[in-house]
Amino acid sequence: MDQRTELTEFLRSRRARLQPEDVGLTAHGGRRRVPGLRREELAQLAGVSAAYYTRLEQGRGQNVSASVLGAIADALRLSGAERDHLTHLARPRARKAGAAARPQRVRPSVQHLMDAMDSVPAYVLGHRMDVIAWNRLACALLGDFPSMPPQQRNIAWQIFLNPASRSLYTEWERKADDVVACLRLYAGCHPDDARLAALVGELSVKSEEFRTLWAAHRVRGKGFGVKELHHPLVGPLTLSYETLVLPADQDQQLITYHAEPGSASAESLRLLASWTLTASDDDAAVPAQPSA
Numbered sequence: 001m002d003q004r005t006e007l008t009e010f011l012r013s014r015r016a017r018l019q020p021e022d023v024g025l026t027a028h029g030g031r032r033r034v035p036g037l038r039r040e041e042l043a044q045l046a047g048v049s050a051a052y053y054t055r056l057e058q059g060r061g062q063n064v065s066a067s068v069l070g071a072i073a074d075a076l077r078l079s080g081a082e083r084d085h086l087t088h089l090a091r092p093r094a095r096k097a098g099a100a101a102r103p104q105r106v107r108p109s110v111q112h113l114m115d116a117m118d119s120v121p122a123y124v125l126g127h128r129m130d131v132i133a134w135n136r137l138a139c140a141l142l143g144d145f146p147s148m149p150p151q152q153r154n155i156a157w158q159i160f161l162n163p164a165s166r167s168l169y170t171e172w173e174r175k176a177d178d179v180v181a182c183l184r185l186y187a188g189c190h191p192d193d194a195r196l197a198a199l200v201g202e203l204s205v206k207s208e209e210f211r212t213l214w215a216a217h218r219v220r221g222k223g224f225g226v227k228e229l230h231h232p233l234v235g236p237l238t239l240s241y242e243t244l245v246l247p248a249d250q251d252q253q254l255i256t257y258h259a260e261p262g263s264a265s266a267e268s269l270r271l272l273a274s275w276t277l278t279a280s281d282d283d284a285a286v287p288a289q290p291s292a
Contacts, residue, residue, distance in 0.1 A: 004059025007089040013217040045075035088188040106133040170228035180213040181220035234268040
């Protein structure tokens, strides 16, 4: 993906969110040709010349300083994730060639930790939201990862191209928006990831909803919150999730789900865990981690 084009479209989309009155400017009469703030208005707010901002938005701003980017981010009222995304696009860091294409491996101790979490669904996300490790309860809750082809072992692929996801996630639209926003954030850091480009291409061709969300240029990190699920075996579940960045690889995130103690969801999750252990006793052991 071309970073200059990404920078241009991102800044235009952020300007379009704001009206002059939102930022204390007077909206002059006459028909506005563009939605939201004009370039000149944003430049005024950021304290730079209109010509300089125009060059930056067109991807021609060479060696833009952190202070200027900070002023523009303030003027656009960007979130923390959006600020990071702007920095990645405007001041890309040199990365080792092919780093994102190397096989993704999880440290054995991380896998052992997840396996010991009998009552907590846990999995690890790697590059481009690939699911690269999991425990048994995560498979029982979210999908049979070991049986999936490697290219489908991806959260974005599952959300948009697996019809079962619409039944599993009660608020599917919100989940879909969150997934695309996370994928956008990753794309800003890895513009030369050929497999990411292939994934975005496939999803764009096969899902109109993905195309619409991708074009919105929203960016958001995966942090913590609550998910409403409807599991085919145990029914409704209200689960909190946490995201932990693994220290050995900043592109690997450990995701865990848990229910409020004593709640109906906690009992349902306990039943699902019990069923999973019983099934594992009856059948051959499920591989804990595939070769990614």
